Amino acid sequence: MRILFMKDSFASPHASGHDVDTYQVMKACAELGHEVSIATVVKPEEGALNGLSYIPQYSLTGTNGHDRTGSETASVAGTRLQLRFRNYWGIPPQRLDALQEAVRQFNADAVVVSGLDALPYFPGLSSVKRVWHAADECVLHHLSQLRPGSHTLSEDLKAAAIEGLYERAHRQVVDRVWVVSESDRRAVRWIAGVPGKRIDVFPNVVDGAFYTAGDESRMENSAVFWGGLDLRPNIQALEWFCRRVWPFIQWQVPDARFTILGSHPTARVEKLATLPGVSLQADLADIRSVARRHSVVVLPFASGAGPESTLLEAAALALPIVCTPRMSHGLRGNPPLVKEASAPGFAAEVVKLWRSPARQIELSSDLRTWVTEHHTWSSVAREAIARLEAA
Numbered sequence: 001m002r003i004l005f006m007k008d009s010f011a012s013p014h015a016s017g018h019d020v021d022t023y024q025v026m027k028a029c030a031e032l033g034h035e036v037s038i039a040t041v042v043k044p045e046e047g048a049l050n051g052l053s054y055i056p057q058y059s060l061t062g063t064n065g066h067d068r069t070g071s072e073t074a075s076v077a078g079t080r081l082q083l084r085f086r087n088y089w090g091i092p093p094q095r096l097d098a099l100q101e102a103v104r105q106f107n108a109d110a111v112v113v114s115g116l117d118a119l120p121y122f123p124g125l126s127s128v129k130r131v132w133h134a135a136d137e138c139v140l141h142h143l144s145q146l147r148p149g150s151h152t153l154s155e156d157l158k159a160a161a162i163e164g165l166y167e168r169a170h171r172q173v174v175d176r177v178w179v180v181s182e183s184d185r186r187a188v189r190w191i192a193g194v195p196g197k198r199i200d201v202f203p204n205v206v207d208g209a210f211y212t213a214g215d216e217s218r219m220e221n222s223a224v225f226w227g228g229l230d231l232r233p234n235i236q237a238l239e240w241f242c243r244r245v246w247p248f249i250q251w252q253v254p255d256a257r258f259t260i261l262g263s264h265p266t267a268r269v270e271k272l273a274t275l276p277g278v279s280l281q282a283d284l285a286d287i288r289s290v291a292r293r294h295s296v297v298v299l300p301f302a303s304g305a306g307p308e309s310t311l312l313e314a315a316a317l318a319l320p321i322v323c324t325p326r327m328s329h330g331l332r333g334n335p336p337l338v339k340e341a342s343a344p345g346f347a348a349e350v351v352k353l354w355r356s357p358a359r360q361i362e363l364s365s366d367l368r369t370w371v372t373e374h375h376t377w378s379s380v381a382r383e384a385i386a387r388l389e390a391a
Contacts, residue, residue, distance in 0.1 A: 001109045001385060001388060002034070002106060002107055002108050002109045002110075003026075003034060003037075003108065003109065003388075004036075004102060004103060004108040004110070005022055005036060005037070005111075005112045005113075006040070006111060006114070006118060007040055007113075007114050008041045008042065008115060008117065008118070009042035010023070010038070010044035010049065011045055011263075012045040012047040012048035013285060013286070017309045018114040018115050018135065019048070021204070022038075022133070023048075023052070024205065024207060025133075025380065025381055025384070027052060028377040028378050028380065028381035029381045029384075030052065031378065032378070032382060034385065035106075037056035037057065037058065037108070038055060038057050039060055039099055041060045041061055043059065056105075058098070058102035060095045060098040060102070077096070077123040078123030078124070079169065082120065082169050082170060082173075085120055085166050085169060085170075088166075091120050095121070096121060096123075096124040099111075099121050100124055103125065108128050109128060109129060111128050111129070111130055111131065112131040112133055113130075113131070113133065114135075115133075116134075116138050116163065118132070123170075125173075130173060130174055130176075131176040132176070132177045132178070134179050134184070134188065135178070135180050135204070138163050139160050139164045139167065139187060139191045140183065140184060142156045142159045167188070167191060167192035167193075168192050168193045170192075171192050171193040171194050174192075174198070175198065176198055176200060176388065176391060177194055178384065180202065180203060180308060181201065182201060182330075183330070184201075184330070185199045200387050202380045202383060203330055203331065203332050203374070203375050203380070204312055205312065205376055205377045205379075206315070206316045206371060206376075207316075208316050208371065211312075211316035211317050212288075212316065212318075213292070213317060213368060214288070214292045214317070216289060218292070218295050219257065219293055219295065220295065222257045222258075222259070222293070222294040222295050222296070223249075223257070223259070223295065223297070224258070224259045224260075224294035224297055224298070224319075225241070225261065225262075225297070225299070226261035226262050226287050226291060227262050227310050228263055228264060229260070229262040229265035229266060230263075230264040230266050235266060235268055236302055237302065238260065238269060238300075240300055240302055241258075241298060241300040241346075245298075245300060245343045245346045246258060248343060248344055249350055249351060250276065250277055252347070252351050255277075257277055257279070258277055258278045259278075259294060260272070260273060261282075261284060261290060262283075263282065264282075264283070265280060288317060291314070291317055292317055292319065294319070295320070295360060296320050296350055296353050296354065297310075297320065297321045298346075298350065299311055299314075299321060300324055300346060301323070301324050302326075308327070308329075311331075315367035315370065315371035316368060316371050318365065319364060319367070320359075320360050320364055321367065322339075322340065322349050322350050322353065323337055323338070324341055324346070325341055331375075332375065335367070335371075337367075338353065
């Protein structure tokens with residue numbers, strides 16, 4: 001097949017789950033013998049497509065980075081509501097024209113768009129299979145945050161309503177939806193109104209050749225977290241851990257150390273790094289060696305949009321993981337995770353692991369075995385292509 005992937009931008013190093021997923025699926029499809037290309041609004045950062053530099057690349061803006069002007073063929077395809085949402089996301093019609101031209105030049109069989117804001121590109125495409133790589137269902141995330149008395153209650157209700165209407169407005173122009181769990185599949189079916197037979201569940205996966213076990217010496221009584229530090233679910237997770245869990249840990253283990261790794265830290269994250277025993281290392285080019293020097297990875301997520309990619313990376317690095325129960329959603333097989341929902345219980349599990357080096361070694365080995373057996377890019381790409389061909 002000839003598959004054109006479309007994203008707004010591509011960071012280097014890959015800073016988001018969509019960056020990682022799109023790159024790895026493209027690479028796996030190419031390795032299986034299929035032709036792939038990429039179209040972006042912003043030129044990919046240097047190094048973002050290393051290993052794929054030979055593929056055709058298309059820009060959806062002019063050579064100066066601005067949208068073309070004066071187009072007489074600017075697409076106006078779509079319903080009135082679809083056009084309103086296109087304006088809501090600030091997508092000019094010239095970009096749709098540019099994508100249509102890229103589809104024509106590449107002679108694509110399918111177009112795969114990543115991210116919530118990419119759906120307005122679909123109404124103008126009719127000659128190709130249109131695939132929305134949704135991964136996590138965003139409305140489900142907002143609904144999972146609804147709690148009486150929450151200071152973000154009205155904000156989450158508004159976001160859920162707008163995004164739900166937005167998804168439903170585009171249900172007729174989506175041929176396939178790719179999600180990472182059965183709960184996301186149910187949400188897309190009921191919220192967006194996409195028939196279940198058009199929704200594919202593919203688990204998040206990891207590059208086991210890149211994320212591997214190492215020989216670094218692990219610091220005793222140390223924990224680590226990594227991810228995009230400007231993403232709301234990550235910030236919420238860190239605030240819960242640092243303010244609710246960390247005091248219990250420090251009370252039991254005064255010399256405990258917690259390291260936050262990731263990109264683009266907000267002021268809220270930087271403030272957490274001033275707490276006793278907490279440190280921040282931001283925007284590292286490669287987190288692997290630093291992460292492997294820690295005894296335990298903590299993934300304390302409260303929302304339904306936790307980054308399973310971080311969990312898979314940690315497992316591939318052969319690091320023990322303590323997480324909240326919802327982090328196991330969408331995983332295949334029987335992952336050997338230590339799961340706990342309460343703050344005191346979470347702290348107790350971390351301390352228990354620190355005090356049992358033998359248990360750390362056992363979990364490290366089991367996690368590495370589990371992730372390489374159940375979550376690989378080639379298996380997902382092969383299944384995705386089969387579904388597209390069948391459709």
